[in-house]
Amino acid sequence: MFGAARSMLFGVSTPFRQASTVFRGPTSSMMVNTITKRFKHEYAPRYKAVRKTMKGKVSVRTGGSIKGNSLEFGKIGLRLKSKGIRMDANQLLAADKVLKRELRPSRSDLITRFTCNTAVCVKGNQTRMGKGKGPFDHWACRVPTGKVLFEIRGDIHDKVARDALRKAADKLPGLFEIITEESKIRVSMTHLIDKPEPVNYVDKLNAEPTKKWANIQAGKTDPLYKLYRGR
Structure with missing residues (x-):
């Protein structure tokens, strides 16, 4: 208030106090995702x-x-x-x-x-x-x-x-x-x-399928499963 009155009396322009509240970027809590990488x-x-x-x-x-x-x-x-x-x-x-x-x-x-x-x-x-x-x-x-x-x-x-x-x-x-x-x-x-030979587990399961593996393979080929898929 005194600054505005002084400028009106003496014709001196003073900067606004609101300039100190300018946005300074994200706070530390907002920058956690970038700092912690x-x-x-x-x-x-x-x-x-x-x-x-x-x-x-x-x-x-x-x-x-x-x-x-x-x-x-x-x-x-x-x-x-x-x-x-x-x-x-x-x-x-x-x-x-x-x-x-x-x-x-x-x-x-x-x-x-x-x-x-x-x-x-x-x-x-x-x-x-x-x-x-x-x-x-x-x-x-x-x-x-x-x-x-x-x-x-x-x-x-x-x-x-x-x-x-x-x-x-x-x-x-x-x-x-x-x-x-x-x-x-x-x-x-x-x-x-000695380094053992790599095992192909897909071929091993196809040769001797378990109950769970047989159901998975049947769901890919059997048209009956496609009728009720996604419900």
Whole structure:
């Protein structure tokens, strides 16, 4: 009010106070979906919604499971040989930087076979018991024995690729081995087996169908099922 009266008396134009209330963009609550997305250089889940979990243990492969124990995309890779261990995202990122630096001249592709989806929470020393697990500290990954971490694909000399994987293994805890497409599958710290032939489960079910599978196949061909489909 005094500013308007002053401008009327002395002819001085003053800016409006409403200029300070100009829209400044979305608030922090509106930007959650964009801020929480991970970048490509981060070893973290795609959406970093931190959910506090128990410390847990590294799984031990039982029942003949060989998931992730052999090469799938590249021609040479790095596999854990010793006991399963939990690795921090910063440790894996250090190995990733070494590999990318060594592979840059050959323009080869680096393929990662893990996901750091375990949230590690840390409480300070000499803290009283209770009041939760503590704040989030870093992301980690549980790596069982025989798990392939890195694979290299491209036109690269075998000696250069092995030297790069050896340097990356020095950045990580545990003992590692370099494998190729002809390497056997590691099922434990002491046992290796030959890679089994892939199983075509569709042909296997068609030869000996179960009751559920027979009904599914009948629903695709029997015209009686089409009359009552979608009701």
